[in-house]
Amino acid sequence: MNYKRLGNTDLKVSTICLGTMTWGEQNTQNEGFEQMDYALDQGVNFWDTAELYAVPPREETYGHTEIIIGNWFKKTNKRDKVILATKVAGPMRAYLRGGGNNYGIEKMTQAVNDSLKRLQTDYIDLYQLHWPERNTNFFGKLGYEHDDSSEWNQFEDVLGSLQKFVDAGKIREVGLSNETPWGVSKYLELSKEKGLPRMMSIQNPYNLLNRTYEVGLAEVSVRDKIGLLAYSPLASGYLSGKYRNNQMPKNSRIERDGSFWTRYEKPNTNKAVDAYFEIAKKHNLDLTQMSLKFCEIQSFMTSVIIGATTMEQLKTNVESVNIDLTDEAIKEINEVQTIYSNPCP
Ligand SMILES: NC(=O)c1ccc[n+]([C@@H]2O[C@H](COP(=O)([O-])OP(=O)(O)OC[C@H]3O[C@@H](n4cnc5c(N)ncnc54)[C@H](OP(=O)(O)O)[C@@H]3O)[C@@H](O)[C@H]2O)c1
Structure with missing residues (x-):
């Protein structure tokens, strides 16, 4: 396994992070x-979850993934072997604390306490804001229309609340998710100015079908030591190649919940995946591993959050750290990107 520092902290996290949202x-x-x-045995010491999980999110399964992780900690007594990341949900439907914004002190205090209880631990290593409260573009939304009419908790207040959780020993580090370059920069500026906790990571999508992070946020990541935790590195499974040629494997994510997972169902998805498949074949690589390794080697990357629903998938994904991508393979991948540029932003 490879390891990198999380932001400018002393935490050394594996460059493969264990995603959990299907549990x-x-x-x-x-x-x-x-x-x-298995993951811990392989040196994967960094795990990502959220209060919202399992997904697709439903009232009946809210918090279940954290409960499973908490039960594992209790059973194994291995809490201290893991760097655990979780998230407080952004504005939500009524079933979560009455609906609406969640980053005010009262609701966030409840969120952090409930997560700690479900996780059966007294601290969270990385506490992330799952998505912005303000109206902006994330989750693949394009066509920016400025709309500042809705209420959102000011960043300084959010950081002040997070400071209280740090002081109480409930959380160690803080991070962002689904943020924009403006949001990240503003948070960093305020932390410095006011001596408040500093965001240490950005958990945004990044994969061969969506490299939009390279514009804007990549530079922020490197210059300000706030690396990317890449989610959906296989574009929900499309980059395994299993949906090629109109295949729809039984019990796969798209077969089960295709109407929820529409982000990667775009006109050029299949053409781009076919092109990447040919590159993998030519270089004797597994397409899944090539896709994951491409993410891992980026200078702005801290860790690639994998998601697996079978042990076979998990093994393939974890072992992606051991493959090499030649300069020629990378050049060919970049050529495909110029033809099918970010088909699934
Ligand atoms: N912050 C956020 O908003 C956010 C959003 C999404 C995800 N995340 C985090 O990122 C993690 C990973 O995201 P993701 O699940 O979307 O990642 P992904 O790698 O893009 O997709 C994972 C899905 O692809 C399929 N798959 C994985 N490995 C495979 C393999 N070797 N061969 C064939 N199919 C394979 C599996 O689906 P099936 O078996 O079901 O087909 C799996 O559920 C999540 O668990 C979560 O922790 C965060």
Whole structure:
């Protein structure tokens, strides 16, 4: 396994992070346990979850993934072996603390306490804001229309609340998710000016079908030591190649919940995946591993958050750290990107 520092902290996290959002929906607790045992054995010391999980989010499964992780900590007594990241949800439907914004002190205090309880731990290593409260573009939204009419908690107040959790020993570090260059820069500026906790990571999408992070945020990541935690590195599974040629594997994410996962269902998805498949074949690589490795080697990357629903997938994904991408393969990948430029932004 490879390791990198999380932001400018002393935490050394594996460059493969264990994603968990299928546990409690697509995967059972026992399957989650098996994944955690295996991942830790392979040196994957960095795990990502959220209060909102399992996904697709439903009232009945809210918090279930954290409960599974908490049960594993209790069973194994291995809490101290893991650098654990979780998230407080952004504005939500009524079932979550009455709906609406969540980054005010009262609701966030409840969120952090509830997460700690479900996780059966007294600290969270990285506490992330799942998505912005203000109206802006994220989750693939294009066509920016400025609309500042809705209420959102000011960043300084949010950082002040996070400071209280740090002081109480409930969280160690803080991070952002689904943020924009403006949001990240503003948070960093305020932390410095006011001596408030500093955001240490940006958890945004990054994969061969969506390299939009390279414009804007990549520079912020490197210059300001706030690396990317890349989610959906396989574009929800499309970059494994299993949906090629109109295949729809039974119990796959798209077969189960295709109407929820529309982000990668775009006109040029299949053409781009076919082109990447040919590159992988030519270089004797597995397409999944080539896709993950491409993410891992980026200068702005801290860790690639993998998601697996079977042990076979998990092994393939973890082992992607051991492959090499030649300069020629990278050049060919970049050529495809110029033809099918970010088909799924
Ligand atoms: N911050 C956020 O807003 C956000 C959003 C999304 C995800 N995340 C985090 O990032 C993690 C990973 O995201 P993701 O699940 O979207 O990642 P992904 O790698 O893009 O997609 C994972 C899906 O691809 C399929 N897959 C994975 N490995 C495979 C393999 N070797 N061969 C064939 N199919 C394979 C599996 O689906 P099936 O078996 O079901 O087909 C799996 O559920 C999540 O668990 C979560 O922790 C965060």
